[in-house]
Amino acid sequence: MATPLRQAFDQVRRAPLVLFVLLYTVVTGGPLLWVATMSLRTTAEIFKDPYGVPSPIHWAKFADAWTKSNYGTYFWNSAIVVVSAVALVTVVGAMAAHCLARYSFRGNRLVRLLILAGLVLPPQLLILALFQILLDINLYNTLSGLVLVYVATHVAMTVYILEGFFAQIPQDLFDAARMDGYSDFEIFWRVTMPIGAPAIFTTVTLNFIILWNEFLFAVVLLTDDDKRTLPLGIMHFTGSHQLDVGMVATGLMIAILPIIALYAFFSETMIKGMTAGAIR
Amino acid sequence: MAVITVDNLCKRYAGASVPAVHDVSFSVADREFMVLLGPSGCGKSTVLRMIAGLEPITSGTVSIDGHVVNAVPAKARDIAMVFQSYALYPHMTVFDNLAFGLRRRNVEKTELARRVGAAAAKLGLTELLQRKPHALSGGQRQRVALGRAIIRDPKVFLFDEPLSNLDAALRVTTRNELIKQQREIGTTSIYVTHDQVEAMTMGHCICIMNHGGVVQIGRPLDVYRKPADTFVARFLGNPPMNLLKGKLGIHNGRVAVHVASNGAVLAESSATTVAGHVGREVIVGVRPEDLYEAVPAGAAHFARLPVRVVAVEPLGAETLLVVSLDASGEELIARIGRDTPLCAGDRFDVALDTAAIHLFDPGTTKAIV
Numbered sequence: 212m213a214t215p216l217r218q219a220f221d222q223v224r225r226a227p228l229v230l231f232v233l234l235y236t237v238v239t240g241g242p243l244l245w246v247a248t249m250s251l252r253t254t255a256e257i258f259k260d261p262y263g264v265p266s267p268i269h270w271a272k273f274a275d276a277w278t279k280s281n282y283g284t285y286f287w288n289s290a291i292v293v294v295s296a297v298a299l300v301t302v303v304g305a306m307a308a309h310c311l312a313r314y315s316f317r318g319n320r321l322v323r324l325l326i327l328a329g330l331v332l333p334p335q336l337l338i339l340a341l342f343q344i345l346l347d348i349n350l351y352n353t354l355s356g357l358v359l360v361y362v363a364t365h366v367a368m369t370v371y372i373l374e375g376f377f378a379q380i381p382q383d384l385f386d387a388a389r390m391d392g393y394s395d396f397e398i399f400w401r402v403t404m405p406i407g408a409p410a411i412f413t414t415v416t417l418n419f420i421i422l423w424n425e426f427l428f429a430v431v432l433l434t435d436d437d438k439r440t441l442p443l444g445i446m447h448f449t450g451s452h453q454l455d456v457g458m459v460a461t462g463l464m465i466a467i468l469p470i471i472a473l474y475a476f477f478s479e480t481m482i483k484g485m486t487a488g489a490i491r
Numbered sequence: 492m493a494v495i496t497v498d499n500l501c502k503r504y505a506g507a508s509v510p511a512v513h514d515v516s517f518s519v520a521d522r523e524f525m526v527l528l529g530p531s532g533c534g535k536s537t538v539l540r541m542i543a544g545l546e547p548i549t550s551g552t553v554s555i556d557g558h559v560v561n562a563v564p565a566k567a568r569d570i571a572m573v574f575q576s577y578a579l580y581p582h583m584t585v586f587d588n589l590a591f592g593l594r595r596r597n598v599e600k601t602e603l604a605r606r607v608g609a610a611a612a613k614l615g616l617t618e619l620l621q622r623k624p625h626a627l628s629g630g631q632r633q634r635v636a637l638g639r640a641i642i643r644d645p646k647v648f649l650f651d652e653p654l655s656n657l658d659a660a661l662r663v664t665t666r667n668e669l670i671k672q673q674r675e676i677g678t679t680s681i682y683v684t685h686d687q688v689e690a691m692t693m694g695h696c697i698c699i700m701n702h703g704g705v706v707q708i709g710r711p712l713d714v715y716r717k718p719a720d721t722f723v724a725r726f727l728g729n730p731p732m733n734l735l736k737g738k739l740g741i742h743n744g745r746v747a748v749h750v751a752s753n754g755a756v757l758a759e760s761s762a763t764t765v766a767g768h769v770g771r772e773v774i775v776g777v778r779p780e781d782l783y784e785a786v787p788a789g790a791a792h793f794a795r796l797p798v799r800v801v802a803v804e805p806l807g808a809e810t811l812l813v814v815s816l817d818a819s820g821e822e823l824i825a826r827i828g829r830d831t832p833l834c835a836g837d838r839f840d841v842a843l844d845t846a847a848i849h850l851f852d853p854g855t856t857k858a859i860v
Contacts, residue, residue, distance in 0.1 A: 383578035386545050390642075391592035392566040405582040 243467075249460035255454050272397055272461045280458065280466055284437055285444030289466075292354050292440055293422045296361035296414055303362065304369030305377075305411060309403045310372065312377035313385065323374075329367030334470070337364070338431055345432060352434050360428050364398050369414045376410035412480040441466045493646040493679045495519040496544065500551035502537050502703075508716070510549070511860040512537050512703045522677045526694030528684060530726070535683045539649050542681065552776040555646060563719050571640035574702050575656065577632045578855070579624040579650050583613070585635050586620040592643045597732040613672075630661045631765050637669065641676065648680040655690060659660040665692065691715065717849075721856040724776045724849060730811060732849070733782075737775035739850075748850065750775055750796065750816075750843075765850060765859055769834050773859060776849035779811070782825035783831070785840040795840035799824070800833050814841055 249257055251265035252271065276282045292389075311323050341360055342351070350356030381401065388398045404411065426442040433439055445462045449455075474481075495518065512534040517713040519525040521760035527535040542553050544565030552559045558570055571592075579588050589607045598606070611617045614634045640648055653669070654662045670693055673680055684690055689695050691711045697828055698708045699722075707719035718724035718732070725731040737750045746765055765773075786793045798814035801822065811844060812825040812833060825841060833839065850859040 247545060264854075344786040376573060381576055381578065383576045386540075386565075387574060387578035387580075387639075388591075389545065389565045390570065390572050390638075392595040392742070394566075397595075402580065407579070408582070 223385050246259055246460045246463050249457060250464040252457055252460075254457035256457050256474075257460075269457075271370055272457065273465065276340045276458060276461045276465060280444070280462070281436065282462060284442075285439050285467065288438060289423060289440040289442075290355060291358045292357050292361065293419060295355075296365070296422055297418045299358065300365045300369050300418055301361045301411060301415055304366050304414065305373055305404065306372045306399065307366070308373035308377050309399050312380075313403075317464070326367055326370050329364070331369060334364060334427055338427070341428070342431060352438065354438060357429060357432055357440075359427070360432060361422050362401045363430070365418050368391060369418065372417075373407060373410050377407055380406055409480055409483045416473060416477045416481045419473055423466070423470055494521050495525075495647060495679060495681065496552075496554040497538070497542065498552045498554070500538060500541060500553065501583065502534070502541060503537045503549045510511065510703055512541070515700070515703075515705050517698050517705065519681060521679055524673055524680045524693060524695045526682045526684060526690040526697045527700060527768075528687065528690040528697050528726075529700035530685055533700045535685075535700050536651055538650055538700070539572075539681060539683050542647075543570055543572050543649050552630070568647075569645050570647045570649060571643050571645040572642050572651065573636045573653045575652040577624075577636040577653075577656075579632055579635055579639075581624050584621050584623055585616060585627070588624070588635055589616075589638050590622075590640055592639065596643075599819060606642055608693055610638045613641070614638045616619055629657050630665055631659060633665055634668075637672065641672065644715075645678065648678050649853070650680065650682040652684055653682075653685070655686070665761070691727070692827070699726065701726075707848065717858070718776070719858055721774060721776070721851050724858075730779050730824040730826070733777045733779065734851075735775045735777070735816075735821050735823070736816040736819070736853075737773050737850075739765055739771055739773055741769060748775055748848070750794075753807060759828075760810070768850075768852075768859055772853050775854050776851060777823065777843060778847065779824045779826040780829070781844040781847040782823060783827075783844070784812075784827050784831060784839070786842040792845045794843045794845055796843060798836045798839065798840075798841045800835050803833060804833055805829065 246264070247264075249362055251268045251270070252263070253269060253272075256263065277286075307326065311319065311326075322451040345353075345356045345360070348356075360367055384406070385398055390403050393401065395462065424442060425440075429440045429443055430446075433443065441462075445459060446465065449459065497518070498516050499511060500515040501510055506627070515534075515538055525536060529535045537546060541548050544560070545565065548561050552561055554560065555568065555570075580591065582592065586607055588604055589610055592686040593603050593606060607620070608617070614637060616631070616634055616638060619627060619631060619635075624635070627635065633656075636653065646841055650669075654665055657665055666689060682689070682693060694711055696708065697711050697714050699714065701708045701722050707723050708713055709717075714723065715727050718722075718727065719735060725734070727753050735750050737748045739746065739748050741747065741793040742749075746769060748765075783793075786795070799817060800811040800812060801815050804811040804813070806829075808829060810827050810829055812827055812831070814823060814825060815822050817838070824840070851857065852859055
């Protein structure tokens with residue numbers, strides 16, 4: 212008898228939560244949907260009716276953006292820079308995190324403090340120094356220079372996330388591998404990396420999303436058009452006298468599709484990595 | 492096959508005021524199963540880790556077959572270790588866990604598969620080879636850990652409380668399995684535990700440790716029957732040995748120990764040993780099984796002590812009686828038959844087998860007899 216009443220009560224109690232989630236979805240998903248519809252319409256159509264549905268659907272805009280507006284180049288530049296930087300920052304960060312989590316050596320705490328200090332420095336503070344350093348070592352206006360900057364600026368967060376996870380790996384696993392005859396370096400690759408995979412996927416996904424959208428360092432450290440990354444490419448449609456809203460929307464969709472795909476693929480692993488507890 | 496000799500082993504951690512392990516010396520003969528037994532934090536695992544090469548040695552030596560191995564890294568000592576947590580690699584299947592050590596030694600593929608298959612068959616793991624550790628029960632994980640040690644065919648096995656994560660029933664079966672495997676393979680083994688039942692049933696020899704040092708080494712029953720001090724006396728045995736205040740004196744011209752000022756208990760068999768202590772205070776140790784409801788028919792060397800029953804704990808096969816001495820109020824535990832009519836509050840004279848009592852020096856706590 213009490214069951215239907217209880218169910219009704221539970222539904223009422225859950226209502227504010229459902230309402231909040233709906234509202235949040237509208238606030239975040241609404242603009243995305245709007246940009247998605249605009250990406251399939253021309254600028255004239257958008258100005259005429261900003262919230263209209265695409266009719267006819269201009270699929271060709273994606274091909275135009277890719278070929279005529281140099282988006283192909285921007286996309287590949289972004290891909291090269293971000294994939295290289297994420298790969299490097301993952302390996303360097305994982306090695307540092309493994310050492311900090313596993314070995315007690317003189318200066319351990321100081322090294323940790325210095326690395327993690329990178330988390331609190333705002334990127335604007337580094338711009339001038341990085342600009343000068345890259346000029347001095349002839350890496351200004353090069354993709355490899357930007358890769359190095361990305362690695363340096365994201366290693367702190369990577370170490371922070373990975374160290375917390377690696378520290379939870381039981382010492383017995385490392386001792387067992389040592390007894391089995393493996394060296395410290397082999398143990399890192401054969402034990403720490405595979406067991407730490409959920410946390411590593413988390414940092415890979417996070418770093419990929421952040422670096423794919425990175426604008427500040429790219430706009431300061433790259434000048435040639437054929438070296439620009441995607442976020443800079445979108446600026447291409449933003450002139451001083453006119454704004455091609457339709458093409459900006461198409462460019463944005465091209466830019467965010469890899470991120471959406473990546474997140475869709477790794478979201479579960481990423482959440483697992485961020486909330487993971489003891490290793491079973 | 493190997494002989495392990497540990498000589499004056501010490502371990503002091505940086506910043507620690509007292510050493511974690513000090514002056515530990517013992518020798519484990521070829522094919523022998525030595526158990527390091529002691530309470531938590533007594534340093535037994537530290538000794539094991541120093542033998543394994545996982546912990547640097549502060550001073551002293553560890554030798555295998557006469558060769559000092561202090562400077563030899565863990566991987567080169569040819570020792571296999573089973574950990575308390577099993578230390579199975581969670582990302583690998585049972586097959587890969589078993590093969591992990593062999594792969595490092597570049598064992599040829601077909602030979603590797605043969606050895607993994609043989610070890611799996613021996614431990615009943617054949618059906619589980621493709622499973623990951625999280626899909627195994629505690630007992631199965633323990634067997635994989637054992638298999639990983641066996642498969643390498645090392646000179647020495649080290650076990651660091653490998654049964655402590657298992658439930659009571661599984662612990663008994665796994666313990667028997669482990670004894671069987673060790674006796675079959677015959678590899679020299681050192682086994683660390685705080686469980687006296689494991690120590691008594693598994694070891695050829697027990698080394699009892701406390702506060703970082705060795706208290707007594709010997710065959711299990713020898714250690715049980717002749718504890719070196721009150722710590723060993725209390726640590727081995729469940730319920731532990733009863734310890735009472737007493738005094739050595741002369742009764743009817745013979746050496747006797749007076750307990751609770753109301754009994755004169757003759758220590759006949761040990762009279763000559765304790766003769767020099769006459770007139771001194773002693774600690775009298777009595778095992779619960781050496782106390783009786785009544786003097787057994789035809790038995791000699793028994794004393795009676797008036798007591799009051801504090802509690803009766805029937806365990807099925809036997810009953811534990813907690814009694815309080817009338818004279819001193821000291822409490823004793825007696826292990827008696829299951830069908831006792833005694834109840835809490837009853838008074839009777841508990842019978843004590845004087846041939847089985849132990850005497851300890853109250854100053855040093857060392858055994859006199």
